[in-house]
Amino acid sequence: GENVEQHPSTLSVQEGDSAVIKCTYSDSASNYFPWYKQELGKRPQLIIDIRSNVGEKKDQRIAVTLNKTAKHFSLHITETQPEDSAVYFCAAFDPQRGTYKYIFGTGTRLKVLA
Amino acid sequence: DTGVSQDPRHKITKRGQNVTFRCDPISEHNRLYWYRQTLGQGPEFLTYFQNEAQLEKSRLLSDRFSAERPKGSFSTLEIQRTEQGDSAMYLCASSSRDKRAGANVLTFGAGSRLTVL
Numbered sequence: 001g002e003n004v005e006q007h008p009s010t011l012s013v014q015e016g017d018s019a020v021i022k023c024t025y026s027d028s029a030s031n032y033f034p035w036y037k038q039e040l041g042k043r044p045q046l047i048i049d050i051r052s053n054v055g056e057k058k059d060q061r062i063a064v065t066l067n068k069t070a071k072h073f074s075l076h077i078t079e080t081q082p083e084d085s086a087v088y089f090c091a092a093f094d095p096q097r098g099t100y101k102y103i104f105g106t107g108t109r110l111k112v113l114a
Numbered sequence: 115d116t117g118v119s120q121d122p123r124h125k126i127t128k129r130g131q132n133v134t135f136r137c138d139p140i141s142e143h144n145r146l147y148w149y150r151q152t153l154g155q156g157p158e159f160l161t162y163f164q165n166e167a168q169l170e171k172s173r174l175l176s177d178r179f180s181a182e183r184p185k186g187s188f189s190t191l192e193i194q195r196t197e198q199g200d201s202a203m204y205l206c207a208s209s210s211r212d213k214r215a216g217a218n219v220l221t222f223g224a225g226s227r228l229t230v231l
Contacts, residue, residue: 006156032218043205043222044157089156093218100145100209101170102220104156 002027002094006105013080014113021108023090024072032093033066033073034102039086047088048075080112118223120206126229127196134192135226139208146189147220148181149205150174157205163189196230203227 003026013019025033031052036044050057050064050073057064061080066073077084090105119138127133139146144165149157160179161171165186175181178196183189193200203225211217 034220036222043224046219046221049219091220100164100211100218101159101162102147102207103159104149106156107154 002030002092002101002103004090004092004103004105006090006108008108009106010109010111012111012113015082016079019075019077019080019084019110019112021075021088021090021110022072023074023092023105024070025092025103026071027092027094028068028071030092030094033064034091034093035064035075036089036091036104037086038089038107044089077110080110082112082114085110085112118206118208118221120204120223120226122226123224124227124229126231128231129198130195132192132194133196133228134190135204135206135228137189137191137206137208137223138187139189139206140210140221143208143210143221144186145209145211146183147207147209148189148191149207151203151205151225152201160191160204193228196228198230201228201230 006023034049037047038044048062048064050066061078063076087107087109089107091102094101121136146163148160151157159172161181163183178194181191205225206223207220209220
């Protein structure tokens with residue numbers, strides 16, 4: 001089955017700097033890769049996603065890149081702000097054998113220092 | 115329909131008791147998922163329904179756990195004879211394959227936090 005690895009587990013950046021979080025997946029059949037932001041005590045919220053037919057997607061300060069050959073995808077946050085501090089999870093959507101599981105990474109705790 | 119609803123939000127129980135959680139998904143979503151999340155970890159897949167059919171159960175789901183989705187609408191997750199290791203946040207999420215509903219976008223509920231004493 002699918003396995004998703006996420007790095008780093010913690011990341012501290014100065015306000016205004018960029019942050020990059022990387023994930024790798026194992027199943028080449030996975031075709032949808034969402035990123036979630038989870039603030040303390042709250043539900044995971046979708047912030048951006050990418051499908052396997054594109055290599056990059058951007059939404060204001062957030063972008064995601066996908067390398068299908070290498071089976072890795074990354075989240076890029078530019079001009080970080082204190083409110084970006086949260087735990088970020090990547091996920092891979094595995095449609096094999098007619099089931100539709102989302103497998104999550106272990107999370108990255110991002111701290112934006114003012 | 116404001117999203118995925120879960121009830122109760124918090125449950126404290128004694129070891130050995132049974133607990134049941136309810137999830138109401140987004141109405142047009144035919145897929146419903148249960149995940150478990152412990153502190154500092156990502157959501158772990160427990161089980162998944164497409165309409166009323168339970169299509170997959172994780173090996174994490176022991177025989178003390180059972181989930182149902184009668185009529186393909188709300189779902190319940192029951193834990194029998196709870197153990198301290200069951201303490202976690204139980205997240206429900208739903209999605210749809212319909213492009214008009216945002217194909218495969220997974221929306222989470224706020225979760226049900228279980229504490230087993």
